[in-house]
Amino acid sequence: MKLVALAGGVGGAKLAHGFQLALDNAADLTVIGNTADDFDLYGLRICPDLDTVLYTLSGLANPATGWGIEGDTFATLEMVGRYAGKPWFQLGDRDFATHIVRTEGLRRGDSLTAVTASLARALGIVPAIVPMSNDPVATMVNTPAGRLDFQEYFVGRRHADEVLGVHFEGIDTAEPSQAALKALHTADVIVFCPSNPIVSIGPILAVPGMREALKLSPATTVAVSPIVGGQALKGPAAQMLAGLGHEVSAYGVAAIYAGIIDGLIIDRVDASLAPRIEALGLQVHVTETVMRSNDDRAELARTSLAFAQRLDADG
């Protein structure tokens, strides 16, 4: 059973970790990560979503913050701040190591796919973690304060600005990574993790050729709604959906994914939305979707797989 998970940051990484825990053979899992949040800081290439997946699947993640490495220290950043001014983006000492080694690899001419695989291997991660593309893509957010780089909007200004529009710079000429295409081509099940549909799953789907690869894949495709009770568990998904004219609900998520996925998993608190989502032509499964523990992650992973397999049997 080959499984592909599309993931952004914290929520996506948690469910990906659930699959790693739930699968008999974790090597059957490929995580396709969003890279449109990637940016350069202090001359280093930072891939926040890939890193969150790397740290979560390797057990290094800081469960309190959702980003970075548990117990990390901040001596390097403190000294960088002495040279370059007060930091606006937190980077721990161990986290810096990831960016240093990645940047060295990229400058040497290795692809982001190869560099990410090498980092994952060093951390003992069995599933494949592949970027959506080896080409740089940058999410830009239009706000009343002007057009902002994603990290400036998200971290620098704490996603407090109204979102008027989102676009992905470089997406038109980006190519999907071969590793992502190959994983989709041979997948039995594809899961869109509970990540932001606009700026996490959105860029992955926007890479030219990715939607076609999803359509051509023999896999059953299901998503887990990141919106629970009309709110995002983490991050700016709710404001973004609202700002872009989507309903801020599991239904709104379903409407965005309709035509691409076969079924949607929604939380119990959203059970009443099921008929409207089914009217979009999607199957619905209602369950607990909030992951508070590793057991929750594995349970939601098993539920997602069982749902997809049931749809496959029905279809």
Next chain:
Amino acid sequence: MKLVALAGGVGGAKLAHGFQLALDNAADLTVIGNTADDFDLYGLRICPDLDTVLYTLSGLANPATGWGIEGDTFATLEMVGRYAGKPWFQLGDRDFATHIVRTEGLRRGDSLTAVTASLARALGIVPAIVPMSNDPVATMVNTPAGRLDFQEYFVGRRHADEVLGVHFEGIDTAEPSQAALKALHTADVIVFCPSNPIVSIGPILAVPGMREALKLSPATTVAVSPIVGGQALKGPAAQMLAGLGHEVSAYGVAAIYAGIIDGLIIDRVDASLAPRIEALGLQVHVTETVMRSNDDRAELARTSLAFAQRLDADG
């Protein structure tokens, strides 16, 4: 009274610090640093001698090791090692910050002079610290084990190999930094700090145009012998002098510098060498040259200045 100090690593940085302490106006001091030890590691540009001067003049230096920053931690390097294999070169977390910010500046197109000045300013250093050249120069050491990069010879193999030859890759096309030339041109006193004459002061003198600038400078030029009692206080100077056929003594140092300097300061234990050194046409001053404290540094600085001024008055 404008002073220029030529310095390599630990010994040179100590005396440069002495001048900073001894001068009425520390801004009258320019330290010209050796950059032939510079190398790339993990994609970062590392300038060991400039860094030792930066850390020493800012009071950050680790007095126990002679390199790096006092109290530095090693979380970044430990994690880098997890990705890239066991490190052979120690880099502390705060030290990493220096290399990250420097590398960012160089990649942006700033000169090493500009980047170094910016680092020094951020650390509150008043004297000017200028690289001998903005162009990359790399010391290579010929040994029975083959030709080694300097850091591989010095750190990686703990300078245990016999030295058969030394050369400075890139020196023929390197240009002296304008800041170094200007400082030499306007100097009243030039001091060769007690640094390795082969691989610390040697490369500075070997930059095309540097010897001419020294010759044309109106300054009185004195050196402090780094060889005391036939031994180097630190590092491989003794083995190198021996390997290259020089006498391992203050006389050997004098013979290398003869024709460039006006006088040499030697340690009391080497007083008996004075007549032979004077026979080379050099003035000699005998004093305590081992710097164990900040007071020792300032005292040797004052002694060096007084010696140079006496030579100037005599000349």
